Amino acid sequence: MKDREGTDLDRRGFLRFLAGGFLALWAPAAGFVAASFLNASGTKHRPGERRLQCGTFSTLAVGEARLVRHGAEPIFVVRLAASKVMAVSAICTHVRCVLRWNRDNGTFLCPCHDGAFDKTGNVLSGPPKRPLRQYPAEVRADEIIVHT
Ligand code: FES
Incomplete structure (x- = not known):
């Protein structure tokens, strides 16, 4: 039982590490893509501009x-x-x-x-x-x- 709990904790810890690493890489990339989409022309737009x-x-x-x-x-x-x-x-x-x-x-x-x-x-x-x-x-x- 102790071995099994130890194995579960190790597996859980490893999965947390993977999820954390994925989010750490994904979040800045998603932010960059969203910012690029919102400012596609590279031109600053005034409020109400068409x-x-x-x-x-x-x-x-x-x-x-x-x-x-x-x-x-x-x-x-x-x-x-x-x-x-x-x-x-x-x-x-x-x-x-x-x-x-x-x-x-x-x-x-x-x-x-x-x-x-x-x-x-x-x-x-x-x-x-x-x-x-x-x-x-x-x-x-x-x-x-x-x-x-
Ligand atoms: S010159 Fe008078 S309206 Fe254009």
Whole structure:
């Protein structure tokens, strides 16, 4: 009986040791995987921030812009260079008319009072005093993602 109890205790101790070792290795790995999943893009997200899918990057030529509908505030995504994209509001900062893209000279034009903005949203001419609102944009797996 004593031998049997001794054997049981040894077996129990060994199993506890194995379980403890497994948990010691598993817990940090599970924490790392969970943290990676929650922050998959590596981008810090503000509370309430939304990700807007804005179409494929490869179909937007360098120097071109694409209008993306987004509720009351449509957005233009602009491909500035081979690997650089940015996003600006498509709403004029004067009295909120929706802008048009002028591909001939790469500017945004306002049909209401002839305001004009460059492709990064800076005022070029007309009554607007403020530049266009910019949004963080990135490319993930050939999809343009804008953070609104
Ligand atoms: S609303 Fe755009 S210039 Fe006036």
